[in-house]
Amino acid sequence: MSMDAVRRPAAADRFYPGGTAELGSMVDTMLAEAPAPAFDGELLGAVVPHAGYPYSGASAARVYRALRGRDIDTVAILGTAHFGKAPKLILAPQDAFQTPFGDVPVDAAVRDALAKAGDCVAVSAELHEREHSVETQLPFLQRVLPKARILPIITNLSDEAAAAAAGAALAGVLKGRKALILVASDLSHRPSAEDARRVDLATLESLQALDPGFFLRTCAVLMELGVPELHCAWCGEGAMAAGLHAMLAGGADRAQLLHYTNSGLVLEDPDEAVGYGTMLFLRTGTPATGGALRYPPEERKALLALARSSAEAYIMRRETLWPRLSENPRFNMPAGVFVTWWEGGGVGKELRGCIGVMSPDQTVRNGVAEYAVRSTQDDPRFAPVRAEELAGLAAEVSVLSPMRRSDAAGVRPGMGVELRLGARRGVFLPQVWERFPEKEEFMAMLANHKAGLPPGAWKDPAAEIRVFETESFCEA
Known part of the structure; x- marks a missing residue:
């Protein structure tokens, strides 16, 4: 597929040092100083910033410290498309990406398979030519996974349906491979450092629900508040939603925040900031229980x-x-x-x-x-x-x-439950368990009386179940 066989650096001497020795010293120091993250389960993916190394490199190094020496053949990198419209997953036609450390090979077999996945994918050398979001990940990867191939992708798709289709396509080509998904995204842009913190920690926490739609809704709601100078709540929300869909298809059941900072904190400039966060996505076999909201x-x-x-x-x-x-x-x-x-x-x-x-x-x-x-x-x-x-x-x-995906086995007394099958939908609040304390009866009544389905429809493999809790508290 290659046009020019190698994609040349566009971010060297701008986002990171262009000299091999200086770049090596910076990356090695950041990796050495990054704390080794503790986590349980299989690492499926992560969020890493894509800004200049002086601003976000120390934060990114926390993820790359976790990757060092792992048995990974292919790293799919979903970056933001900053220089043009990219409503699909945009692949690069080149067979390698160059950095001052040398060439990073593209996994051409996976790329070519993804290129055939349908209307949600396209190929463009032009959109990749000046883009930094993927490139800024490569020097770190060359240090910690020197034998890995990459699958460089950029996008700025903007709705959940497109993200779901893109995520399914990506998960399909990675299935059965020793692969990892990196979402290269910065967070809020240009508000004050304090407003950036308030916005960014909300979007990062929304990812704990492992629901791409809820994440996108969080970004949209925050943008509706009229926060002064807030240009975006997440730089690359489409890449994040698509990547999360793909990781969920791979079995992700836990999100773990590693680190948060913003440029205002790094530069001690309270008036304007860009946010940076790192997060791991894991398959533990024991999904987190309870909702994301628990108020002390x-x-x-x-x-x-x-x-x-x-x-x-x-x-x-x-x-x-x-x-x-x-x-x-x-x-x-x-x-x-x-x-x-x-x-x-x-x-x-x-x-x-x-x-x-x-x-x-x-x-x-x-x-x-x-x-x-x-x-x-x-x-x-x-x-x-x-x-x-x-x-x-x-x-x-x-x-x-936040509502979160479940299966019938995961439904327990005290939960609110939403059931969807085809065009039918029904919801029971947690207090309905007081009337129907047995699970079989509760779910049958939800299916039949609320969703207009046969009583046993909740057992249908095609049924979608989401659960939630209600936390209530009152003045004394």
């Missing part, structure tokens, strides 16, 4: 205080306290949220209003702020709450964890 007492207290202050601001001054970016990155993840107000001192006394939403259409912080107000004003069962009533009411906040 101080965070519960903060969300309850937000609910009350939001209701007070609206009822007393007609002021709304949303949308805003939270100082706590965990509150900047999207989630379904319900806010309930109780008379008589707490949960289970006398209901005064309850409104919320199951879909993760806004951040936890903004969902609590909005539905704290709407539940006092818009619940059709009650008259609007008056200012003099508010002090006598207790607020309860309920947050839904």
Whole structure:
């Protein structure tokens, strides 16, 4: 397939030193100083930054330290396409990529197989010519996996369906090989260093749910907040979503954050930053249990205080306290949220209003702020709450964890469950277990009464099951 047999360096002397000795000294020092990460299970892939080495090299080295000496033949690198439209996986036609350390061979057999995978793949030497996102990974790879071949890919696809198709195609050609997937992505671009931290730790934590759609939704919700100078929430979200789909197809069941920093912290410049994060994706055989959202007492207290202050601001001054970016990155993840107000001192006394939403259409912080107000004003069962009533009411906040994939065996009492089969869909909240405590009956009722399917449809191999938890807490 090669046009010119070797793709020449485009990032040398810009993103990393162009001299062999200087580059070797920098890479070797970063690898030596990087802590050896501890993790359980088989390493299937990772997120690494693609910025200049003075900014993100020390962070990237943590991943490459984990790769040193591993039995890997092919490294698929999914980078961001910065210099043109790339709504597909874009392959390079060359048979090697050159760095100051020498040539890195392309796995031509895998590349050619992927090129035939369908409409989600294309080949372009031009789009790869100036691109740095793949190239910045190569000197590290040459040090830690000197015999490995690469599969260089760039993309900026933008929707989940395209990411799913691309991920399936990539997983298909890597199946049965000693392969690893690297997603070469930076994080947020150009907000203040503090806002970058708030945004980046939210997107990184969203990946813990191992759901590409939830990750993309997190990025979209954060971009809707109007954060000053935020150009993107993740530089290469399409590559990340496609790579995650491929890793899930390979059995990934755990994501582990290694390190986070941003250029504002590195350069001590608080006014503008680009975020950098590293994360491992593992196959452990024991998927993480429980939702990604588990709030310690101080965070519960903060969300309850937000609910009350939001209701007070609206009822007393007609002021709304949303949308805003939270100082706590965990509150900047999207989630379904319900806010309930109780008379008589707490949960289970006398209901005064309850409104919320199951879909993760806004951040936890903004969902609590909005539905704290709407539940006092818009619940059709009650008259609007008056200012003099508010002090006598207790607020309860309920947050839904991100839905995550499961199978029938993974469904347990206390979980909320979504069942999909064909065009049919049904959801039961966790409290439905109080009515149907036996799993067989619970799932049969979900299939038949909520999804309009035969009672045994949940056992169909084609059925899609997602589970979630609801975490609720109330003012004393």
